[in-house]
Amino acid sequence: MTELKTFKNITCTFCGALCDNIEVKVKDNKIEELKNACAISRKKYEHALKDRTSPMINGEESTYQEVIEKAAEILKNSKNPLIYGLSSTTAEAQKNAVKLAELSGANIDSTSSVCHGPGTMAKQLVGMITATLGEIKNRSDLMVFWGANPVEAHPNHSKRYTMLSEGLFKKNRSDREVIVFDVRKTPTAKMADQFIRVEPGKDFELLMALRLIIQGKKPETEAGKVAGLELAEIEAAAEKLKNARYGSIFYGMGLTMTGAKYMNTWAAMSLIRDLNNDHQRRFVMMPMRGHGNVAGSEITMAWQTGYPFAVNFSKAYPRYNPGEYTAVDLLANKEVDAAFIIASDPAGNLPKKAAAHLKDIPTIILDPHWNFTSDFADVVIPSALKGITASGTVYRMDHVPLHLRSFLEDEWPDDAAAVAQIGELIENA
Amino acid sequence: MLRLKNAVIYDPTNNKDGVKEDIWIENGKIAAEPKPEVVKELKAADDLEEIDLNGKIVMAGGVDIHSHIAGPKVNSGRVLRPEDHRRDNVARKGKLRSGVGSTVPSSYVTGYRYSLMGYTTVMEAAGPPMKAKHIHEEFGDLPYIDKGFLVLSGNNYFVLKFISENNQQALKDYLAWLINVTGAFGLKVVNPGGVEAWKEGKRMRGIDEKGTHFDLSPKEILLALAKAADDLELPHPIHLHTNDLGSAGNYKTAINTMKLLEDYRLHITHVQFSSYGKNEDSKIKFAMATDEIAAEINRQSKLTVDIGQLVFGEATTMTADGILEYNLHKLSGNKWVNTDVEMETGSGIVPMNYKKKNLVNDIQWATGMELFLKIEDPWKVFLTTDHPNAGPFTAYPWIIKLLMDKNYRKDYISDLNDKFDEYTDLSSLDREYSLSEIAVISRSGPAKALGLKNKGHLGVGADADITIYNNIEDNDIAEVFAHPAYVFKSGKMIVKAGELLDNLEIGKTLVTKPEYDQNIIELIREDFQKYYSISIDNYPVTDHYYDKIEVIPCVTKE
Ligand code: SF4
Numbered sequence: 001m002t003e004l005k006t007f008k009n010i011t012c013t014f015c016g017a018l019c020d021n022i023e024v025k026v027k028d029n030k031i032e033e034l035k036n037a038c039a040i041s042r043k044k045y046e047h048a049l050k051d052r053t054s055p056m057i058n059g060e061e062s063t064y065q066e067v068i069e070k071a072a073e074i075l076k077n078s079k080n081p082l083i084y085g086l087s088s089t090t091a092e093a094q095k096n097a098v099k100l101a102e103l104s105g106a107n108i109d110s111t112s113s114v115c116h117g118p119g120t121m122a123k124q125l126v127g128m129i130t131a132t133l134g135e136i137k138n139r140s141d142l143m144v145f146w147g148a149n150p151v152e153a154h155p156n157h158s159k160r161y162t163m164l165s166e167g168l169f170k171k172n173r174s175d176r177e178v179i180v181f182d183v184r185k186t187p188t189a190k191m192a193d194q195f196i197r198v199e200p201g202k203d204f205e206l207l208m209a210l211r212l213i214i215q216g217k218k219p220e221t222e223a224g225k226v227a228g229l230e231l232a233e234i235e236a237a238a239e240k241l242k243n244a245r246y247g248s249i250f251y252g253m254g255l256t257m258t259g260a261k262y263m264n265t266w267a268a269m270s271l272i273r274d275l276n277n278d279h280q281r282r283f284v285m286m287p288m289r290g291h292g293n294v295a296g297s298e299i300t301m302a303w304q305t306g307y308p309f310a311v312n313f314s315k316a317y318p319r320y321n322p323g324e325y326t327a328v329d330l331l332a333n334k335e336v337d338a339a340f341i342i343a344s345d346p347a348g349n350l351p352k353k354a355a356a357h358l359k360d361i362p363t364i365i366l367d368p369h370w371n372f373t374s375d376f377a378d379v380v381i382p383s384a385l386k387g388i389t390a391s392g393t394v395y396r397m398d399h400v401p402l403h404l405r406s407f408l409e410d411e412w413p414d415d416a417a418a419v420a421q422i423g424e425l426i427e428n429a
Numbered sequence: 430m431l432r433l434k435n436a437v438i439y440d441p442t443n444n445k446d447g448v449k450e451d452i453w454i455e456n457g458k459i460a461a462e463p464k465p466e467v468v469k470e471l472k473a474a475d476d477l478e479e480i481d482l483n484g485k486i487v488m489a490g491g492v493d494i495h496s497h498i499a500g501p502k503v504n505s506g507r508v509l510r511p512e513d514h515r516r517d518n519v520a521r522k523g524k525l526r527s528g529v530g531s532t533v534p535s536s537y538v539t540g541y542r543y544s545l546m547g548y549t550t551v552m553e554a555a556g557p558p559m560k561a562k563h564i565h566e567e568f569g570d571l572p573y574i575d576k577g578f579l580v581l582s583g584n585n586y587f588v589l590k591f592i593s594e595n596n597q598q599a600l601k602d603y604l605a606w607l608i609n610v611t612g613a614f615g616l617k618v619v620n621p622g623g624v625e626a627w628k629e630g631k632r633m634r635g636i637d638e639k640g641t642h643f644d645l646s647p648k649e650i651l652l653a654l655a656k657a658a659d660d661l662e663l664p665h666p667i668h669l670h671t672n673d674l675g676s677a678g679n680y681k682t683a684i685n686t687m688k689l690l691e692d693y694r695l696h697i698t699h700v701q702f703s704s705y706g707k708n709e710d711s712k713i714k715f716a717m718a719t720d721e722i723a724a725e726i727n728r729q730s731k732l733t734v735d736i737g738q739l740v741f742g743e744a745t746t747m748t749a750d751g752i753l754e755y756n757l758h759k760l761s762g763n764k765w766v767n768t769d770v771e772m773e774t775g776s777g778i779v780p781m782n783y784k785k786k787n788l789v790n791d792i793q794w795a796t797g798m799e800l801f802l803k804i805e806d807p808w809k810v811f812l813t814t815d816h817p818n819a820g821p822f823t824a825y826p827w828i829i830k831l832l833m834d835k836n837y838r839k840d841y842i843s844d845l846n847d848k849f850d851e852y853t854d855l856s857s858l859d860r861e862y863s864l865s866e867i868a869v870i871s872r873s874g875p876a877k878a879l880g881l882k883n884k885g886h887l888g889v890g891a892d893a894d895i896t897i898y899n900n901i902e903d904n905d906i907a908e909v910f911a912h913p914a915y916v917f918k919s920g921k922m923i924v925k926a927g928e929l930l931d932n933l934e935i936g937k938t939l940v941t942k943p944e945y946d947q948n949i950i951e952l953i954r955e956d957f958q959k960y961y962s963i964s965i966d967n968y969p970v971t972d973h974y975y976d977k978i979e980v981i982p983c984v985t986k987e
């Protein structure tokens with residue numbers, strides 16, 4: 001019997017909130033007790049050691065060394081490979097993946113391009129006014145959730161960073177006004193002071209109407225309505241935005257991936273920009289990022305290549321073109337002839353047409369757990385568990401870096417080591 | 430051992446002004462000339478490599494005291510501006526990683542371009558403490574150069590709290606702790622009090638007015654920080670971006686600040702942006718105040734400045750001064766990024782294009798040039814463009830040419846706005862910098878101000894960071910400084926005939942480790958746990974993030 005060991009302030013990587021106050025008690029390489037975990041993370045921690053992958057080539061058991069070599073061989077023989085995923089792995093693995101992409105003349109893209117990537121493209125047009133989560137906790141007197149439902153998707157978020165947190169100047173829920181814009185009354189909406197139901201696909205129109213009202217103009221209406229709302233109701237909401245001293249808008253995929261997509265985020269960013277034009281008022285916005293290190297994938301790719309995702313290395317230098325070098329497009333147009341999936345499940349998450357192409361080309365997956373993609377992948381590389389059996393760096397949704405400490409042992413090396421090893425085989429070939 | 434034969438040495442620290450000598454290098458350092466019998470032995474054992482420089486110019490590797498090269502703000506600038514990189518691609522070559530360039534280059538290309546220009550040490554000018562891990566991660570991908578970063582501390586909650594409580598001891602301990610846990614080199618102070626005011630939706634002017642939740646004036650903050658830095662004996666004094674930066678008439682704030690801190694060590698950065706007058710009669714209401722600023726700098730004995738010289742063309746402004754970037758956004762209409770960092774600082778980014786025919790830009794350009802020419806002692810003034818704010822660092826060779834050649838300067842002026850001479854004195858200034866003075870403003874001076882005793886000179890024991898230039902008699906000055914013949918970093922050749930060799934290496938991270946009373950952690954713990962969004966236990970940058978570090982000792986008093 002080994003002793004019970006306690007690890008404090010462990011960072012949870014199961015969503016972009018990256019709570020860094022998890023307490024774990026460990027015995028015999030098992031989690032005995034968890035503190036401060038949310039409903040999502042509790043389940044994930046409990047399942048972490050189950051359903052683990054093992055080295056496989058074409059459905060046959062293999063060794064770790066063999067799957068690494070096979071992966072290198074596939075990438076080397078490919079004319080136009082794709083490296084995809086990245087948002088659930090460490091910055092160290094992401095950096096190595098960019099190097100690997102460069103070495104193999106690959107395309108490299110993260111799941112960002114199918115969640116908050118449009119937001120990044122909107123940022124490239126107008127910029128972005130934002131803050132770290134603690135700043136919002138400390139100062140924000142008006143919190144707006146737009147197409148975002150943290151109560152279900154980031155369960156600890158409101159307690160740690162927003163509505164229910166204790167901040168420096170704002171101490172509790174009653175110091176903050178909360179408005180939710182969404183197409184349905186989510187659990188987050190139930191906690192708000194006001195819920196505004198947006199007609200599905202009409203976020204853009206509503207955001208533009210708010211902008212106009214704030215600029216002192218009158219928006220055009222259809223039978224007195226915009227996005228299914230009476231003008232008076234929109235004007236009242238605009239008034240609330242204007243009365244904020246330090247407002248914040250959290251936006252989710254309900255905004256970035258619906259209707260006008262990146263134009264939605266563009267409109268939201270432009271609205272926030274306008275709201276900062278009054279000298280007494282500050283306003284910031286924050287994408288509610290889902291995956292633990294999706295922010296990190298943009299960050300690491302940007303310092304190495306200059307671009308956040310959708311990068312192509314066929315010319316030995318990085319080229320950027322969302323819509324062309326994004327995984328969905330490369331796969332749907334059957335442009336890539338091999339794929340290396342890192343810590344992601346495109347077969348489960350990408351549109352059917354894109355996912356289908358993966359079955360037609362040699363596909364390698366690096367993941368600690370079985371998923372839809374590993375079910376048919378030609379090569380399966382097992383891996384250690386980020387933040388549990390593997391250490392490394394992750395970036396929170398507000399780009400705050402955190403260091404992961406491992407607290408259990410694993411039989412497999414981590415993602416960073418696997419990707420580096422494949423890279424070395426290609427570099428030294 | 431390596432011997433560089435027939436060098437013409439410009440090493441102002443050691444009073445060598447064009448001296449013909451050999452340079453000896455061993456174990457990455459400059460070595461004394463061995464005795465003749467030792468030379469013989471080395472030769473016999475084939476342990477002596479000799480390179481004949483044939484009278485080429487030799488200087489220590491360049492030292493940049495202020496540049497934005499790594500970290501969250503720089504990286505956000507990269508993401509913001511795909512248009513900045515598209516036409517400037519750098520392909521993979523051997524072991525050299527690929528990347529992109531222009532005003533906000535990728536990390537690899539940043540390292541390449543500094544190295545190709547003969548610069549071997551660069552100080553990242555502004556890092557938010559809570560994102561320090563990001564800076565160190567990028568440093569791991571920033572090749573060749575030695576680098577460090579200055580940690581933002583002028584609007585930090587604990588700094589303001591301890592100053593408002595008059596607790597200088599706690600302030601000093603806190604700053605020392607902050608430098609240690611973030612792996613910083615020194616203290617950066619940006620618009621003290623003014624960034625907190627921006628977050629509170631307030632505006633501050635000058636350094637006397639009290640304001641913000643903490644009810645402090647910039648004056649009080651400045652005095653306390655300057656004193657703490659002196660007491661901690663940090664190798665580099667507080668590195669100050671003044672209040673009211675960028676606005677017409679701000680030279681008064683700058684001069685008041687210089688006078689206020691006269692008894693302390695002080696470095697004022699990109700002083701060009703702090704040297705503007707106001708002309709109510711003119712249409713642009715904008716003027717320069719280079720006489721007043723230069724006179725004050727000439728009068729003081731400890732004060733140093735770097736210029737932040739404006740360069741015409743594309744730039745990407747980025748600073749912790751959130752309100753300044755907001756103003757630039759309003760002025761230009763260009764895209765705008767703002768990031769408030771809890772408890773610590775703010776930041777903003779706005780792309781810019783400085784135009785030759787724009788009178789305000791011309792005055793800004795001339796302000797920098799005039800300060801270079803009106804500040805008498807080159808040991809007080811250093812070459813920077815506040816990269817990429819006033820322009821990219823790759824413009825240094827061009828600035829050197831402007832300083833060394835008054836005819837080129839005159840030619841250049843003839844291309845600017847017709848009213849240029851009405852607003853500036855530059856056309857009447859005849860001073861030309863000598864090679865030795867260029868060596869001072871581009872390496873020896875900044876190294877001294879940073880307290881880097883092994884950098885910026887070629888004396889025995891110095892780091893063998895060496896740049897070898899072709900002669901200026903037969904070549905264009907800008908060409909000479911843009912494409913050194915050889916560059917050595919820590920004794921190893923990294924550039925030959927203007928090209929990088931294929932030995933990709935990562936340089937050192939320069940840090941200081943001032944001492945502090947451990948109790949400070951308990952003193953701040955409660956507020957930290959409540960008002961930050963991460964745990965204090967996860968805040969420090971762990972060893973995991975350092976590859977090669979050099980600790981620069983905290984001793985300034987003899
Ligand atoms: S909110 Fe997210 S980061 Fe926090 S414990 Fe739950 S799953 Fe983990």
Ligand SMILES: [Zn+2]
Nearest residue numbers: 495554815818
């Ligand atoms: Zn700067």
